[in-house]
Amino acid sequence: MSISAYYAKIKNMWDQLSTFAKPHMAKCKGCTCGVVAKEKKEKRLCQLLIGLNETYGVVRSNILCKDPLPSLSHACALLTTSGSKPWEISTF
Numbered sequence: 001m002s003i004s005a006y007y008a009k010i011k012n013m014w015d016q017l018s019t020f021a022k023p024h025m026a027k028c029k030g031c032t033c034g035v036v037a038k039e040k041k042e043k044r045l046c047q048l049l050i051g052l053n054e055t056y057g058v059v060r061s062n063i064l065c066k067d068p069l070p071s072l073s074h075a076c077a078l079l080t081t082s083g084s085k086p087w088e089i090s091t092f
């Protein structure tokens, strides 16, 4: 599976998850505090990494150790440059 196909697949899942942020968005008037945006970003990054095959174990830990966590596009760039193997997705 290519990175773009994989990305499209989990993006669909994220769209469904975004409904959970709605109560806070209503309370915070569209969320001016940034909590929802930050949580969403970190959740997405974790899901992206969790879905990966174990061959990405090392680069996955490297990404998760970063503080602050890299953006999704940065993480994807790190993953695609990390190994010679094509993307292998196990489960998610």
Ligand SMILES: [Zn+2]
Residues within 6 Å of the ligand: 024, 028, 030, 031, 032, 033, 034, 035, 036
């Ligand atoms: Zn907020």
